[in-house]
Amino acid sequence: MIIERDLPIPMDDGLQLRADVYRPDLAGPVPVIMTMGPYGKGVRYQDHHYKPSWDWMTSRHPDLLPGSQRRWLTWETVDPEIWVSWGYAVVRVDSRGAGRSPGFLDILSERETLDYYHAIEWAGVQPWSTGKVGLNGISYYAINQWHVAALQPPHLTAMIPWEGAADTYRDFFRHGGILSNKFLENWYPRQVLSVQHGNPDAPPDIWLNESSSGPEELSKEQLASNRLATLANARARELEDEWYRRRSPDWSKVVTPFLSAANWAGYGLHPRGNFSAFTNAASEHKWLEAHPGRHEEWFYLEYGMKLQKRFFDFFLRGEQNGWDGEPRVWLHLRRPFTEAVQLRKEEAWPLAGTEWTKLYLDAGDRSLAWEPPAAKGVTSFAATVDHLKWTSPPLESETEFTGPLALKLFLSSSTVDADVFVTLQAFAPDGHEVEFQGTVDPHTPLAQGWLRASHRKLCAERSTPYQPYHTHNEKQPLIPGQIYELDVEIWPTCIVLPQGYRIALDIRGSDFARENGDAGSPHRGSGPWLHDDVFDRPAMIFQGTTTLYTGPEHQSHLLLPIVPNRLSRESDTKDLGSLTELDVKAG
Template sequence: MMIDWDVPIEMDDGIVLRADIYRPEKAGKYPVLISYGPYGKGLAFYDAHFKVVWDSLTEAYPEVASHSSNKYMAWELPDPERWTREGYICVRVDSRGSGRSPGVLDMFSPRQAQDFHDCIEWVGAQDWCTGDVGISGVSYYASTQWQVAALQPPSLKAMFAFEGASDFYRELARHGGILTTFWDNLLAQVENLQHGMGKRGLRSKVTGDLVSGPETLSPEELHANYRNIYKEFIERETEDEYYTARNPDWSKVTVPFVSATNIGGQALHQRGNIEAFANAASEEKYLEIHGGEHWTHFFTDYGFEMQKAFFDCYLKGDKEAWKNHPRVYLQVRKPDDTLFQRDEQEWPLARTDWTKFYIDAENMRLSTTPPTGEATVSYEGFGDGVTFLSDPFEETTEITGPSVAKVTVSSETEDADLFLVLRLFGPDMKECNFIGAADAATPLTHGWLRASHRKLDEEKSLPWRPFHSHDEIQKLTPGDPVDLDVEVWPTAIEVPKGYRIALSIQGKDYSSPAVKLMPKGVMPRISNNGVGFLTHQSGRDRPPEVFGKTVTLHTGHDGENAPHVMLPVIPAK
């Protein structure tokens, strides 16, 4: 292939971004796959802090490294050697303020979305481009796809968003209003690649150039050119314009796309992909739900072949390549962590039998019939909480889709954080855990809510997915019960006869009772808390004098509307 390094792309305010362009050796016009992000276009996947992931990924999935020299592989991006062979051009742009592109680094900002729009249009006008541009990438490179699609660049014809958030507040900053400390970890990686690190930074293993640009700026200059989003998250507990300005206008997202998500991606990106599929105005949109680890199937043959078929259709006009592809390509788990695939046409599934499992604090049970009497049970706010267990299932039952829990709580203080965990137990009462996007020991799913954030947006709420406005804080009166609707992120599991489900309600992150290691070579085990590094342990956000005191659950009142978790039971076809 032919490579053009550091190609300048001037923005409307005079800032010049830098792009690397990988083209097929044969001259001609080709469709383009573009990316725009902060991870340094010159940093190889197998280099520096990405190396441990590359080594584990290629050990577990040798096919990933078998199609090219891997010399030009980059973190969470398409392999240009493989794609240029298929008649595509790959363009990688260092986002403003990162890598070799100067300016202020302000992640996910409207300014960066506009830059991405302008880069797409610049690419579409080049004499080596057919005018058809697509986007493909993982995580950050997926999340920004929704933002730029809402700006409707004319050259953008298709997107493949692999595990990317779409709601800046609810998925990236605060789960149910509770701050996630994820960005405290990730930003160190981004800051090391800020433009201006210069000689203090890394060098490209391919070109020998400084990954973060030729300039070496002073610490003061670097600080002035950097907007710390984690600091903003800490200081902004409610959803304000800072967050909403980073969310897409779904009515303007009309481009064809595939939204690919991990069924074990609770707290990471799973909700974002599903909400994007549900809300975007695109008439040609597809949802793919897989298992495994966060990045794996983007790089395996499974993921590559799916992307190629999609882009061949929408960027090359090969309608046969994507012909009769299901609207929803669903993989459902079994307790042994294997998956089976099934084609569907919508989400949630139209045939769902929404089934209430009532919470019984007197007997610590989940039951499909309401309890006959009222009861309470208390737990310490930072303790292990309480668990309600169902009877053994009398027949194999599939639970696939989103859930909602309706609970009544009171607190010793003015607030309480609720961490809900849906769990699966075998006949031997051992818990079944699964390989998830970011953790080796994920339960079925999670839900979170800060009690003072209980206010609902009635227009956006659905029977199976409450939507909290997060625009005001409604403190509790100590000792007085309040009703809460808790969004529980989707799952997909086949529950065999004799197995039980359980709902745990606690005031801290889940912890698996049995430490489960990732299979050798898959990826480094981060923890056994179900969410990996996406925990909620900020002492500033969760002071113990407020969130560490006694919380009480009240059950059995209000008949058929008594506290319960409503689960998506799927009748057999």
């Protein structure tokens, strides 16, 4: 392997970004796997704030990445030892203002996206490159793939955005119009500002034996003046404006072949973007894959590695391995209280033949029923203190729920606004809740959704019955006591529930939480994606009383994606038995 550190990549404005390159010691050129981001190319996965994640991965998967000594791993990027041995060059670039690249730090900005364009084009013309560049990475390294693909760099050939948000407003900063502040308050200082270029307190780059943030040492005042105040902008911008839109992809211009890999339990950040890309991007060659597990887990497991290799071998190396004949949607079906999953391949999302089925809310007894209630009902709760739980009768047979969901509510508030937090749950006959290891939270429920009542305005062109799309371009305050109709988007789920299990719906005016009877502490069920900013949610508005209405005139209901006649198809279903037993054709 040939390793080159801190190579300069010139930008159109004269600034130079810095890159590390790992490539085979071969005479001929090879295709490229690239990432660019703000996490510091010189910060090892095994060290510093990433160490707990590394320890979790290696304790759970001690045979992780067989054939590699794991010497050059960084957070959420590919392992050079494996990919170089497969005949690829691996290029890691520090984005402008981060790590060892100087400049003004502005995450997910148009400037950063343009820089990525130039970096791709640089890699495409190097003497060791075939001119075919692929992008592959998790989270931030997936999000900015959507952005740069819309610029259509000539050398960008294929990409794998693994668990990557897309719509900066709806997926990332504001859920249903509500500021997702807690994640920003923790993630941005810990993972981005800690390696801002010139930060004297940045962790060391152990491969260069220098600072991971470059040779400059800037004061706190200089660092602050050399970056955008991202959280302050998100806090000040309640409605979607050009600032958000410039940080989101134009799907009509995303034509690069891609494999969009989503996590079923990533509520609060990524999976909505993966599903949106598949349904909206202009690319003729696109695939959707959905899996369970922790955020970074399946990317590095044997299944994920074989999947990535086969995709890139086809598009970057021209190997005729049959990838172009694969069905476009790969789903891993989840079942309660087991890590065993089933892979089933489909051709469309949402799935063809989905039976969109309504479960009606009845305020009289807090139930969910397959038929609308005959009598009207009214029930109220203190928005930030109480919650309402609605429960269905036992399922009469095994039932699969796979797809996006939506909730229609008829609501009034004692104040001029109300935030609605919706959580889909399921319970076994003995009362145990069905929950899964999420991307971060080990107690993730089946699905979640959010909506600020004053943001209830829908886009007529983009909304569907199963996925409401809110414009977020104007605020429509409530008149206290007046009833309003709300349509709440709930992010997609996948679960096969046995006969006798119950569906439950939790509705409240603050983040979902459940009490753990053993420890007496809340298990959030939504990880770090919390919404408690006092500026965005002032008490005088959001600590009122919320009232829900049901019955013939107010048919509040949950729309469920029931998938019939799929579970017995042996030809495309395989019982895994564990997270790593999937046999994926490697070509």
